[in-house]
Amino acid sequence: LSTDPMTAPRPIRLGMVGGGQGAFIGAVHRIAARLDGEFALVAGAFSSDAERSAASGAEIGIDPARAYADFGAMAEAEAERDDGIEAVAIVTPNHLHFSPAKTFLESGIHVICEKPLTAKLEDALELQRVAAATGRVFVLTHNYTGYPVIRQARAMVAAGELGPLRVVQVEYAQDWLTEAVETAGSKQAEWRVDPDKAGAGGALGDIGSHAFNLLTFVTGLTLDSVAADLSAFVPGRRLDDNDHLLLRFTGGAKGMLWASQIAPGHENGLRLRVYGEKGGLEWAQENPNQLWFTPFGEPKRLITRGGATTVPAAQRVTRVPAGHPEGYLEGFATIYREAASAIRAVAEGRPIPPDVMFPTVEDGVEAMRFIDAAVRSSSDDSRWTKLG
Numbered sequence: 001l002s003t004d005p006m007t008a009p010r011p012i013r014l015g016m017v018g019g020g021q022g023a024f025i026g027a028v029h030r031i032a033a034r035l036d037g038e039f040a041l042v043a044g045a046f047s048s049d050a051e052r053s054a055a056s057g058a059e060i061g062i063d064p065a066r067a068y069a070d071f072g073a074m075a076e077a078e079a080e081r082d083d084g085i086e087a088v089a090i091v092t093p094n095h096l097h098f099s100p101a102k103t104f105l106e107s108g109i110h111v112i113c114e115k116p117l118t119a120k121l122e123d124a125l126e127l128q129r130v131a132a133a134t135g136r137v138f139v140l141t142h143n144y145t146g147y148p149v150i151r152q153a154r155a156m157v158a159a160g161e162l163g164p165l166r167v168v169q170v171e172y173a174q175d176w177l178t179e180a181v182e183t184a185g186s187k188q189a190e191w192r193v194d195p196d197k198a199g200a201g202g203a204l205g206d207i208g209s210h211a212f213n214l215l216t217f218v219t220g221l222t223l224d225s226v227a228a229d230l231s232a233f234v235p236g237r238r239l240d241d242n243d244h245l246l247l248r249f250t251g252g253a254k255g256m257l258w259a260s261q262i263a264p265g266h267e268n269g270l271r272l273r274v275y276g277e278k279g280g281l282e283w284a285q286e287n288p289n290q291l292w293f294t295p296f297g298e299p300k301r302l303i304t305r306g307g308a309t310t311v312p313a314a315q316r317v318t319r320v321p322a323g324h325p326e327g328y329l330e331g332f333a334t335i336y337r338e339a340a341s342a343i344r345a346v347a348e349g350r351p352i353p354p355d356v357m358f359p360t361v362e363d364g365v366e367a368m369r370f371i372d373a374a375v376r377s378s379s380d381d382s383r384w385t386k387l388g
């Protein structure tokens with residue numbers, strides 16, 4: 001491992017909002033936060049239900065006095081303790097990102113927040129303002145940006161190995177909402193199909209935001225306008241479960257984005273293809289350690305994580321030797337390790353080291369502008385719509 005927990009500095013004290021019993025992503029954050037020994041989880045408001053929060057805290061060994069009934073009480077109490085939390089992970093449904101994020105930032109606590117940034121664009125803009133005013137670190141967990149091979153792809157595009165970009169194809173396909181599981185007791189599905197909780201985008205906010213973030217992270221392109229056709233195929237569903245989008249980027253590159261949660265056979269089918277004047281790159285999340293590089297007129301090259309042509313930006317986030325599988329949890333942990341580097345730098349009054357990379361509140365705002373434009377376009381018969 002590139003960081004030895006035995007010699008790492010004192011762990012950063014972490015709190016959590018959400019992630020109680022029965023929740024999905026909270027447990028992934030706890031693993032990611034632990035992997036390098038950079039964080040110690042010491043407090044939480046794990047549920048909106050006080051008893052469930054206490055029971056969830058007890059299950060993972062949190063001091064009962066620090067398993068709070070609500071996040072407001074947690075922010076107040078923790079800000080007053082000498083050993084209070086220094087950072088908080090927010091892993092609640094989308095409509096419950098804004099209020100805790102604002103509260104903890106204003107209490108001087110760094111924020112690690114789930115995507116999409118908020119349920120509403122205006123809340124995202126307000127959060128951007130608060131994050132800038134407080135000077136706290138804001139990390140948005142678009143975890144796929146932590147994969148070594150994705151860092152490799154980004155470095156290759158930036159170095160001009162593909163030439164000026166022309167075409168980007170990105171897709172994120174799943175099948176778990178093929179039937180109306182939201183009416184059959186799926187806790188994860190219930191809030192995701194409710195516009196008051198998920199926001200204006202259904203599949204678009206849930207997984208389209210990951211696809212959009214990945215494409216901008218790798219290509220560095222700026223989206224100018226979209227023509228979107230968002231559909232809800234499952235009867236009675238109020239938010240999109242399948243999305244087709246055409247994309248126009250500043251400078252002339254074009255793209256397509258497909259997000260679907262009703263595509264039988266697809267589990268976490270996030271896939272990116274990028275083509276420039278000199279060559280292309282192809283990557284798929286379910287085989288995350290391999291990247292195809294296709295320089296035009298030459299044989300295809302398979303670049304492997306930790307393999308012969310790996311660039312420094314990919315090497316510094318590579319954990320185990322080439323050929324051993326590395327994936328979702330390690331990529332997530334890399335975002336936490338980057339967060340720790342940024343938090344330590346800010347605490348010590350140093351600039352954040354230039355090689356440290358993580359999605360920020362600005363990336364979250366960009367994705368919210370993308371979702372907003374796509375929803376406006378789709379409700380206007382897929383008319384070309386500029387980002388607001």
Ligand code: NAD
Pocket residue numbers: 017018019020021022023024025026045046047048070071091092093094096114115116141142143187188191206
């Ligand atoms: P979930 O429904 O499984 O869990 C949500 C948790 O939040 C539950 O424990 C619930 O009790 C808790 N909660 C609700 N209201 C609360 C409140 N007021 N105070 C404290 N806790 C409260 O949802 P999930 O699937 O874990 O998704 C949570 C967030 O994570 C969403 O924003 C989602 O988009 C995001 N997510 C990201 C990824 C990723 O790959 N980065 C994957 C899945 C989910």
